[in-house]
Amino acid sequence: MPEMTEELPEKSVKRIEEPAISLPKIAQLEADLEEMKEDQDIKLSRVTAKIAQIEANLMGKIAKLEADLVDGRERNRELERKIAETKRKNDDLEAQLRTQNTEVRQGKAKIEELEGKINALQSKNFDLETQVKLQADLGTQNTEGRDGKAKLEELERKINALQSKISGFETQIEFERENETAEMVKLRSDLKRTMNFLDPDGWSYLEKTASWYKVIGEEMTFDESVAYCAKQKGHLVSIHSREENNFVWRLAKRALSGCFFSIGLKANPNKGNAFEWTDGSSVDFTYWKPPWEPDSRTHAFIRIYDGTWLGSSPTDRHSMSRSSTSRKRNAIIEKSIDNFGDDGEKTFVGNGGFGAVYLLKNHKPYNF
Secondary structure, three states, rough: OOOOOOOOOOOOOOOOOOOOOOOHHHHHHHHHHHHHHHHOOOOOOOHHHHHHHHHHHHHHHHHHHHHHHHHHHHHHHHHHHHHHHHHHHHHHHHHHHHHHHHHHHHHHHHHHHHHHHHHHHHHHHHHOOOOOHHHHHHHHHHHHHHHHHHHHHHHHHHHHHHHHHHHHHHHHHHHHHHHHHHHHHHHHHHHHHHHOOOOOOEEEEEOOEEEEEEEEEEEOHHHHHHHHHHOOOOOOOOOOHHHHHHHHHHHHHHHHHOEEEEEEEEEEEEHHOOOEEOOOOOOOOOEEEEOOOOOOEEEEEEEEOOOOOOEEEOOEEEOOOOOOOOEEEEEEEEEHHHHOOOOOEEEEOOOOOOOOOOOOOOOOOOOO
């Protein structure tokens, strides 16, 4: 039987050919991806830096508030101690007054007792017993009467002395109560101001000048600042110590973005261009940057870089088309601790760029 072979048909294989991507296109895509990645990294770095800056600012404010809170608590403890001492003095005075009142009552009781004896002796004078007994009784009564009268006079002297002493105590008590009332009013006022200081809302305090300082955003020219200070019964800032200079410089450096800020020191053409503070105070401190003395320049300003002073002229121009005396400036408010919340605010004004710092003071004296 012949062998039969059957050939199976070959399975056809279908191939799906993928479209080829050119190398330049791939390179372009990779470049685009790398550029997108760099943009994202830059944005992420900016966001991270901004977050770090915000955290640093918040930590600084928190530390400042905590320090002010500790100071407020210490003032409260001192106030409580004074109140307790005042209460103790009042208790002592009341105890002394009670003792004097007791002595007065005892003296009055003795007087009443003697008056009773005298009345009894006098009633015996009207006794119609025998003349001898009457005379004897009368002699006895006279003797007792003389003794009683002497005792009565002695008691009256003691009573008068006690009354004089009581009057002195009453005068002293009234005087001390008036003083303690005035002290309590002052303590309550101090406590109220202390509680207000626990929430400074951005204010900075310099203990040496007993003043609070705060940057504000209002802008004004030099002449406008002078008029503003005069309207508020104040004047431009004057600096009288290295400590005050450093405080004003650091405050402006934190708040301002420019290079310089002016102070209230200017030359007086009527006195040979001698420098004077606009508030009339003595020039007992200067901090000119060597070797740049003011020479013919008529206004002083502080460098933001290091806090030293340089001189300028009203016609000097700094990075703007207007002179330094016509450029608008930001402001920094200052209040004395004695006038914090009163009608007399203390203000000084400053700015970024070639700016200025002005101090508005009341006519009330500082507590240095």
